[in-house]
Amino acid sequence: MRAATAICGAGTTGVGRFEARTPISLASGAVSLALADAGLSRGSIDGLIVHIGSPRGADYDEVASQLGLRVRFASQTWSHGRFGATVLQHAAMAVSCGLADYVLCLGAYKNSNLGLIGSKKSWGFEESLRYAGGPHGETPHAGFNGPVAASGFAARRYFHKYGQDPEKLAAIPVTFRQHAMLNPQARQRKPMSVEQYLAAPYIVEPLRLPDCSSVVDGAVALIVTSAERARTSRASPTYILGMQGVHAGPDEFIFGQPGLGVAQESVFDYASSGEGQDVYRMAGLKPADIDLLQIYDAFSPLVLLTLERFGFCKPGEAADYVQHGRIGLGGDLPVNTSGGMLSEGHLNGWSQMMEIVRQLRGEAGERQVAAARTAQWGTALGDSIIFGNEDTL
Amino acid sequence: MSPALSHPVFERDFAVDPGDLLPAVTAENTPFWDGLRDGRLLAQICVSCDAPRFPIAPICPRCGDDTVAWRELSGRGTIFSWVRYHRSYLPEFADLLPYVVALVQLDEGPRMFARLIDPPNDPAIGDAVSLIIERWPGGRHVPAFALTGESR
Numbered sequence: 001m002r003a004a005t006a007i008c009g010a011g012t013t014g015v016g017r018f019e020a021r022t023p024i025s026l027a028s029g030a031v032s033l034a035l036a037d038a039g040l041s042r043g044s045i046d047g048l049i050v051h052i053g054s055p056r057g058a059d060y061d062e063v064a065s066q067l068g069l070r071v072r073f074a075s076q077t078w079s080h081g082r083f084g085a086t087v088l089q090h091a092a093m094a095v096s097c098g099l100a101d102y103v104l105c106l107g108a109y110k111n112s113n114l115g116l117i118g119s120k121k122s123w124g125f126e127e128s129l130r131y132a133g134g135p136h137g138e139t140p141h142a143g144f145n146g147p148v149a150a151s152g153f154a155a156r157r158y159f160h161k162y163g164q165d166p167e168k169l170a171a172i173p174v175t176f177r178q179h180a181m182l183n184p185q186a187r188q189r190k191p192m193s194v195e196q197y198l199a200a201p202y203i204v205e206p207l208r209l210p211d212c213s214s215v216v217d218g219a220v221a222l223i224v225t226s227a228e229r230a231r232t233s234r235a236s237p238t239y240i241l242g243m244q245g246v247h248a249g250p251d252e253f254i255f256g257q258p259g260l261g262v263a264q265e266s267v268f269d270y271a272s273s274g275e276g277q278d279v280y281r282m283a284g285l286k287p288a289d290i291d292l293l294q295i296y297d298a299f300s301p302l303v304l305l306t307l308e309r310f311g312f313c314k315p316g317e318a319a320d321y322v323q324h325g326r327i328g329l330g331g332d333l334p335v336n337t338s339g340g341m342l343s344e345g346h347l348n349g350w351s352q353m354m355e356i357v358r359q360l361r362g363e364a365g366e367r368q369v370a371a372a373r374t375a376q377w378g379t380a381l382g383d384s385i386i387f388g389n390e391d392t393l
Numbered sequence: 394m395s396p397a398l399s400h401p402v403f404e405r406d407f408a409v410d411p412g413d414l415l416p417a418v419t420a421e422n423t424p425f426w427d428g429l430r431d432g433r434l435l436a437q438i439c440v441s442c443d444a445p446r447f448p449i450a451p452i453c454p455r456c457g458d459d460t461v462a463w464r465e466l467s468g469r470g471t472i473f474s475w476v477r478y479h480r481s482y483l484p485e486f487a488d489l490l491p492y493v494v495a496l497v498q499l500d501e502g503p504r505m506f507a508r509l510i511d512p513p514n515d516p517a518i519g520d521a522v523s524l525i526i527e528r529w530p531g532g533r534h535v536p537a538f539a540l541t542g543e544s545r
Binding site for chain 1: 411413414415416417419422446447448449450454455473474475476477478479480482483484486489491492494496503504506507508518535536537
């Protein structure tokens with residue numbers, strides 16, 4: 001599996017508020033750029049996987065019909081951010097099984113016109129009425145709606161369990177804002193100090209406004225193919241070295257940590273199996289080998305949980321780990337180098353995967369991590385992909 | 394059969410109809426909602442584990458037993474975690490801002506998200522709570538909790 005597949009083309013509209021554009025229009029823009037980047041014609045695409053469909057995105061059938069793609073393998077995931085990397089994983093699997101040669105993977109979103117996410121006017125409210133709770137534990141009759149509260153419940157319990165000071169969270173949005181200031185297309189680019197963070201209003205206490213990702217529109221298209229075909233592409237291949245999937249079960253709360261006890265999770269001392277996890281074994285790498293990390297940071301506490309999940313630090317130590325520029329450009333482990341969802345904008349991980357492609361091609365400009373050879377994507381739910389370039393092989 | 398526990402009932406006023414905040418009543422969850430109407434907090438019991446489970450599920454997620462039984466819970470628990478809303482996501486709760494939602498650790502084992510009624514200050518993890526039943530327009534009853542003043 002290691003380096004059997006690769007991204008051979010990538011394109012993005014960038015992120016912003018694109019009032020005049022529809023999801024399909026944004027998708028079309030990214031797709032055209034990705035095809036040009038790969039040096040491929042539209043007719044080469046024989047697989048299509050869409051992350052999120054309507055109303056936020058465009059469904060696979062619309063994309064295929066309206067963009068003139070004739071595919072023999074089409075798929076789409078549930079309309080939540082957690083499945084971004086799963087789309088790439090499925091594409092790699094489809095290519096490896098011979099079900100498609102070139103799979104177009106699409107993250108296209110129009111979020112800015114949806115209303116406050118978590119309100120009844122926004123999409124998906126009916127999911128909150130699932131009688132065992134919504135996708136983030138939502139319980140509307142208790143006044144609990146919106147994913148931010150879910151992160152808040154888990155964060156408060158996390159700081160209690162490990163005896164850590166919640167104000168240490170500040171380092172995360174502050175660091176990612178610094179990265180966003182080097183990214184002309186990032187949504188939030190005004191400098192932010194720790195003092196400004198601490199003075200920011202609570203949204204759902206303990207989380208403040210800067211702990212929440214920024215709403216943006218945008219699209220990213222990534223074309224996945226075999227490593228052999230990728231080497232004939234115009235663009236320098238971004239190899240998929242290792243993967244592991246989204247974890248689920250009674251001990252997995254979307255923004256929690258196994259053992260934390262949020263919702264119905266059991267309470268126990270959590271220990272990550274670190275480099276023993278599938279993504280590292282498949283890639284033949286350890287956490288210490290990763291040159292840069294992109295984390296699903298819809299809310300700042302998720303960065304702590306993800307660092308611990310993959311064994312970059314021990315459980316309870318992430319709040320200290322993120323201090324003193326360790327996760328900044330120039331630090332030991334640059335994280336979310338284009339600003340993350342917090343400051344670049346929440347594109348469900350796709351702008352972060354685009355940034356991985358840029359970094360591994362050496363095209364990240366002022367944000368370039370020197371000699372970047374390995375880049376990892378990870379979320380608090382334990383899904384991950386490790387990518388490499390020719391220098392890694 | 395032991396006498397029913399007595400939980401305070403709080404008549405909740407709404408400026409807008411809160412009906413669409415409630416999950417549908419189904420054959421599976423009817424005992425829970427009927428229980429609240431009758432002044433009781435009921436939970437499903439896994440007969441094999443002899444443990445209550447929440448939320449309502451067709452089998453026990455721990456052992457897979459599909460025998461359905463119901464048991465009345467005491468309505469007592471502690472604060473496991475909490476958040477305070479400073480911004481309104483639901484118009485039905487806008488008049489309560491800022492308001493607290495707790496993740497309550499019920500004494501019998503399960504946890505439940507519920508409104509914490511009128512805490513005087515910041516709650517603390519471990520504070521004891523007890524059940525208050527909110528009566529909503531349209532005859533629905535909803536679990537909420539209030540601090541008892543103790544800590545455990």
